[in-house]
Amino acid sequence: MSRAQQKERTRKAIIEAAFSQLSAEKSFASLSLREVAREAGIAPTSFYRHFADMDELGLTLVDEAGLMLRQLMRQARQRIEKNGSVISTSVETFMEFVTGNSNVFRLLLRERSGTSAAFRAAVAREIQHFSAELAHYLRKETACPDELAQLQAEAMVTLVFHTGADALDAPLDQYGSLTNRTITQLRWMAHGAASYGRSKINKA
Amino acid sequence: MSRAQQKERTRKAIIEAAFSQLSAEKSFASLSLREVAREAGIAPTSFYRHFADMDELGLTLVDEAGLMLRQLMRQARQRIEKNGSVISTSVETFMEFVTGNSNVFRLLLRERSGTSAAFRAAVAREIQHFSAELAHYLRKETACPDELAQLQAEAMVTLVFHTGADALDAPLDQYGSLTNRTITQLRWMAHGAASYGRSKINKA
DNA sequence: TAAATTGGCGTACAGTTGTAAGCTCAATGT
DNA sequence: ACATTGAGCTTACAACTGTACGCCAATTTA
Numbered sequence: 001m002s003r004a005q006q007k008e009r010t011r012k013a014i015i016e017a018a019f020s021q022l023s024a025e026k027s028f029a030s031l032s033l034r035e036v037a038r039e040a041g042i043a044p045t046s047f048y049r050h051f052a053d054m055d056e057l058g059l060t061l062v063d064e065a066g067l068m069l070r071q072l073m074r075q076a077r078q079r080i081e082k083n084g085s086v087i088s089t090s091v092e093t094f095m096e097f098v099t100g101n102s103n104v105f106r107l108l109l110r111e112r113s114g115t116s117a118a119f120r121a122a123v124a125r126e127i128q129h130f131s132a133e134l135a136h137y138l139r140k141e142t143a144c145p146d147e148l149a150q151l152q153a154e155a156m157v158t159l160v161f162h163t164g165a166d167a168l169d170a171p172l173d174q175y176g177s178l179t180n181r182t183i184t185q186l187r188w189m190a191h192g193a194a195s196y197g198r199s200k201i202n203k204a
Numbered sequence: 205m206s207r208a209q210q211k212e213r214t215r216k217a218i219i220e221a222a223f224s225q226l227s228a229e230k231s232f233a234s235l236s237l238r239e240v241a242r243e244a245g246i247a248p249t250s251f252y253r254h255f256a257d258m259d260e261l262g263l264t265l266v267d268e269a270g271l272m273l274r275q276l277m278r279q280a281r282q283r284i285e286k287n288g289s290v291i292s293t294s295v296e297t298f299m300e301f302v303t304g305n306s307n308v309f310r311l312l313l314r315e316r317s318g319t320s321a322a323f324r325a326a327v328a329r330e331i332q333h334f335s336a337e338l339a340h341y342l343r344k345e346t347a348c349p350d351e352l353a354q355l356q357a358e359a360m361v362t363l364v365f366h367t368g369a370d371a372l373d374a375p376l377d378q379y380g381s382l383t384n385r386t387i388t389q390l391r392w393m394a395h396g397a398a399s400y401g402r403s404k405i406n407k408a
Numbered sequence: 409t410a411a412a413t414t415g416g417c418g419t420a421c422a423g424t425t426g427t428a429a430g431c432t433c434a435a436t437g438t
Numbered sequence: 439a440c441a442t443t444g445a446g447c448t449t450a451c452a453a454c455t456g457t458a459c460g461c462c463a464a465t466t467t468a
Contacts, residue, residue: 003465007415027319029233033456045457046416053456106317113313113369115231120373155363155389162362165317169324185359189389192396207435211445236425249427250446257426413466424455429448436443 011050013040018061022103024168027110028058059122062111065104066126072097073133086137087186091160095179098164099172109165131157142194152193156186215254217244222265226307228372231314232262263326266315269308270330276301277337290341291390295364299383302368303376313369335361346398356397360390 001009017039021031033054037044051057076093083089098105108126111119135153139146163182167175205213221243225235237258241248255261280297287293302309312330315323339357343350367386371379 003414006465010415024321025319027233029231030319032454034454042415043417044455045418045459048457049415109317110314113310113317115229115234117228117373124373151385151388152392155392158366159359159362162366169321169328181355184355185393188356188359188396188400189392190396191400192392192394195399196392196395205435207443207445210435214445237427238425246445247447248425249429249448252427253445409468411466411468413464415462415464417462418460420459421457422455425453426451428451431449432445432447434443434445436441438439438441 007050010040010042010046014042014047014050014057015060015064016040018057019103022107024106028061028107029115055116055118058111058116058119061107062119062122062126065108066122066129068097068101068104069108069126069130073130077133080137086141087190088183090134091163091179091183091186094160094164095167095175098167099175102168105164106168109161127157127161138190142190144194148193152189155189159185159189211254214244214246218246218251218254218261219264219268220244222261223307226311228310232265232311233319259320259322262315262320262323265311266323266326266330269312270326270333272301272305272308273312273330273334277334281337284341290345291394292387294338295367295383295387295390298364298368299371299379302371303379306372309368310372313365331361331365342394346394348398352397356393359393363389363393
């Protein structure tokens, strides 16, 4: 095997090890370089052949998580084309992501308010993509001005993220209820933004 | 000084030390017993005379934070009686809380999705109080059914909390803009919940 | 083929952590 | 007045952390 291939392989092993150690009880900040290295099957000092420090690894994980999020968006887009309902389809797709990749979601959730400004910025960027995408659909559907669509989308993403966080601590049989509640909230939001915007325009 | 008094005093010193060490770069999880003890002016092992472990201290901090939150609610209530506008008054009061007690808010924000189930539950309880209080006002103002008021209040609290989190990383001169955006979102929410609820009832 | 590069390893060290054991001594209870 | 209690201390230890240094061996390059 070529040297570059092998290097990439153990790099992946490190990333994989880090992700696998994340859990409800263990955040990225509480991972240790040594532990990660151990699980990746390399010596502690070999870690430095791939990352300058744990922070660099962390940013890589966030990027990776962002990638999955974008994959999710593509999936949601397809479903929306078929199904038609932007809101319920988006929420349901997101909830599937949360349940299927709970540690990845947890990473985003925690580092969004974590102790590293760089991490927070990285997560914010990923979420920004997410809400921009949603805003695109809202514009198409409700034909409202860009600024309002963006603000509306951000609120919706906030609400959906929060529901995802709740889901992490809720028993599985409550996921349906959580999903429905959130869909209701988003519908209110959409309805309110549309009619309130109109009434404001009418007044002007 | 009586023994009980002295004990209470150093207990407060420990709590104070812990709070003062929290910052944008340092979360509760990254505090060490020794550091806290050092700043509190006691020997590391003396810590145990007051708390069984750091977790117990952490729960105490969350309780303390909850107390401040309730104090905040009282303040908001008074202002609402005078001012009239539930939404803008609430948001503005909350933003003041965030700026004036940023470390306390950070604690709630982080432990809400932290690695301790007990912490998460404790924070959830405090936030629950908060949204129940808001729901009370919404019921009074919009005369909508309890269930809907609660759901609406939760969405609003979610949005306000999220704005608070954004504010922590934003320059001071953007606070006004952040506040206004959030007020708009909450108005949409209120408007949507009211009219969507009506239309739903009309359909039935 | 000879030389250079480099991923991975072992060893080593200094620092920090939580906490167990046992002492002191002033406030309290009798 | 004497005995008890308990907050706070010192010392000590074992576990872990990140990482500097130098070596090896295999791939890559010249």
